[in-house]
Amino acid sequence: MLDVHPPHESTHTWRDFFIHIATICIGLLIAVGLEQTVELFHHQHQRHQLEADLHNECLRNIHIALGNIKISKRRRNVDAEQYAELLRSAQQHRAPISISPFSRPEALRYVKPAYAVWTVAQQSDALNLLPRADVQRYVRVNGLVQMAIDQLEISNAALQKTTIAALPAIADTSSPQAFVTQVNHQQYDLSLLTPEERQQLRDAVGNDMAISGQSININAFLYGIEWAVLHGSTSDEENIRIIYDAQSTYWQGGTKALLEKYPPPVGSPPSPAPAIDTGH
Numbered sequence: 001m002l003d004v005h006p007p008h009e010s011t012h013t014w015r016d017f018f019i020h021i022a023t024i025c026i027g028l029l030i031a032v033g034l035e036q037t038v039e040l041f042h043h044q045h046q047r048h049q050l051e052a053d054l055h056n057e058c059l060r061n062i063h064i065a066l067g068n069i070k071i072s073k074r075r076r077n078v079d080a081e082q083y084a085e086l087l088r089s090a091q092q093h094r095a096p097i098s099i100s101p102f103s104r105p106e107a108l109r110y111v112k113p114a115y116a117v118w119t120v121a122q123q124s125d126a127l128n129l130l131p132r133a134d135v136q137r138y139v140r141v142n143g144l145v146q147m148a149i150d151q152l153e154i155s156n157a158a159l160q161k162t163t164i165a166a167l168p169a170i171a172d173t174s175s176p177q178a179f180v181t182q183v184n185h186q187q188y189d190l191s192l193l194t195p196e197e198r199q200q201l202r203d204a205v206g207n208d209m210a211i212s213g214q215s216i217n218i219n220a221f222l223y224g225i226e227w228a229v230l231h232g233s234t235s236d237e238e239n240i241r242i243i244y245d246a247q248s249t250y251w252q253g254g255t256k257a258l259l260e261k262y263p264p265p266v267g268s269p270p271s272p273a274p275a276i277d278t279g280h
Contacts, residue, residue, distance in 0.1 A: 047129040053117040054138060058226045061145060062264055064111045065223040068148070070255065071110055072155075072215040079209035086190075086202040095191030096198060098169070110152055113145045113222065133234050140239060141229055144222045151218045158208040165204040166190075168197050220247040220258070227262045 082099040089096035118138065121127050127135050169188035193201065224246030228239045242262075250258045 046126065050117075050121055050126055050129060051134075054121075055230070057114050057117045058141065058230050059265065061113045062223055062226040062230065064113050065148070065219040065226065066255070066259075066264075068110050068219045069216055069223070069250065069258075072212045072219065073255075076209050076212035076216070079205050079212060083202060083205045083209060086198060086205065089190075090195075090198065090202075096193075098188040098190050110155065112152060113148045115142060115145050115149070118142045118145075136236065137229055137234060137239060140236065141225050144218070144225050144243075148218050148222050151215050155211055155215055158204075158211040162201070162204040162208050165197070165201040169193050169201075216250070217247055220250045223258070224262065227264075230265050 078099060085099060086096050118141075127138075130138075166188050169190050169192050190198065190201070221243045224243040225239055227246065228242040233239050233242065246258060246262055249261050253260075
């Protein structure tokens with residue numbers, strides 16, 4: 001006889017089919033959820049790292065701005081002294097005296113504000129990790145950073161113009177080496193200049209004096225915005241108020257008054273060593 005046995009597996013039903021599909025869907029949801037969780041933690045880490053890097057860049061720039069203010073002030077004062085001497089000598093019909101700009105060549109060296117973190121974040125779309133309000137305030141910060149960098153170009157051009165105007169006052173032109181040495185050490189004999197050349201030098205010195213004052217203003221603005229951001233300001237109106245107040249505070253009381261009203265954050269790094277800015 002033919003034996004008939006019942007099947008070992010139950011007959012497939014719609015219920016079994018939907019359970020199978022549900023199992024697959026739940027597995028996929030778990031996998032996607034885990035992936036999104038890992039991605040979320042990764043983005044949080046990237047955001048915190050970017051915030052820390054931008055914070056450190058602000059710390060660096062607040063000291064750079066302060067150092068450049070001091071250099072601009074020193075340069076402006078020497079220019080004013082030389083300009084006054086050129087005016088006096090013209091009025092008294094005598095040869096002007098050369099005012100040695102600084103005792104050390106490095107006194108003329110500015111430091112270019114840091115902007116690498118912002119630039120890389122902007123080019124890599126990492127700014128999308130930050131809240132919109134943070135991006136907006138850093139846009140203003142880096143707008144002033146770029147203004148300060150552009151001002152270095154203007155300052156370099158003004159210094160070059162002054163140097164060129166003073167070249168006829170080089171006493172020893174017997175050899176290129178002697179000529180370069182005297183230029184580097186500001187060894188000028190202004191009595192060698194003609195009246196027209198003295199006028200050109202006076203104009204160049206006056207221009208450099210004005211540009212040094214402009215550099216003070218821009219770096220005071222930069223100091224103010226960096227200070228505001230480092231102290232948690234998120235209002236654009238508040239940032240602008242602090243920018244102009246920092247400038248006003250400096251002109252009223254100098255660096256001492258600026259630091260008393262807007263002291264650098266506790267634990268901030270020391271001022272970076274001066275470095276020649278080549279304009280590149």
